[in-house]
Amino acid sequence: MDVKDAVFNKIYPPCIQAAAERHWTPVAVAKLAAEYLAEKPGKKVLDIGAGAGKFCLVGAASTNGFFYGVEQRASLTKISRKIAEKHDITNVEFINSNINKINFSNYEAFYFFNSFFENIDTSSPIDHTILPDSYLYHTYSDYVKEQLYKTPVGTRLVTYWSKWDEIPGNFELVDSACNGFLSFWEKAS
Numbered sequence: 001m002d003v004k005d006a007v008f009n010k011i012y013p014p015c016i017q018a019a020a021e022r023h024w025t026p027v028a029v030a031k032l033a034a035e036y037l038a039e040k041p042g043k044k045v046l047d048i049g050a051g052a053g054k055f056c057l058v059g060a061a062s063t064n065g066f067f068y069g070v071e072q073r074a075s076l077t078k079i080s081r082k083i084a085e086k087h088d089i090t091n092v093e094f095i096n097s098n099i100n101k102i103n104f105s106n107y108e109a110f111y112f113f114n115s116f117f118e119n120i121d122t123s124s125p126i127d128h129t130i131l132p133d134s135y136l137y138h139t140y141s142d143y144v145k146e147q148l149y150k151t152p153v154g155t156r157l158v159t160y161w162s163k164w165d166e167i168p169g170n171f172e173l174v175d176s177a178c179n180g181f182l183s184f185w186e187k188a189s
């Protein structure tokens with residue numbers, strides 16, 4: 001799959017396209033991350049805050065992994081499901097829920113694109129359906145950190161534009177790209 005972002009983003013309605021540059025993972029980044037996370041066929045990869053599904057859709061179309069995207073905004077989950085169905089992408093599932101209801105033991109690898117930052121940086125909101133609250137930034141980051149802490153040794157994680165607040169001390173940085181904004185992690189102990 002070798003598609004330019006300007007072309008890929010046309011699958012979305014205009015208001016979702018408008019949010020792409022700031023909020024949705026670029027295709028090339030999604031491919032790199034997905035290849036690292038889904039290194040074995042059928043690997044269950046969870047996108048923590050799936051937005052309009054771009055990371056999961058690109059990952060599912062370019063690897064043999066199975067991608068799960070959890071997203072709090074119902075409207076975005078609906079769009080993601082529609083696109084997967086329309087393009088017959090079957091190795092993906094979109095879940096409309098808050099991440100703090102998700103047990104990470106059901107998944108094998110994780111992707112995180114600074115999802116909780118909207119609670120502390122209100123300069124370019126996706127929409128106005130979520131009331132930003134810095135308390136939520138810390139609560140959600142702590143929840144993810146606790147869940148990742150309990151994953152098995154060898155678990156892979158990729159973060160993009162993260163402040164690393166959600167990464168437990170038992171994960172090791174194994175590589176980085178995009179001037180350090182894309183980080184590849186593995187659970188060491």
Ligand SMILES: C[S@@+](CC[C@H](N)C(=O)[O-])C[C@H]1O[C@@H](n2cnc3c(N)ncnc32)[C@H](O)[C@@H]1O
Pocket residue numbers: 022023024025047048049050051052053054055070071072073076097098099100113114115116126140
């Ligand atoms: C920066 S976007 C990334 C979207 C997608 N992962 C991608 O890379 O294309 C972050 C998304 O996380 C979602 N999000 C933020 N907090 C969440 C939470 N507590 N539970 C579920 N989704 C959340 C937001 O609604 C937003 O759609």
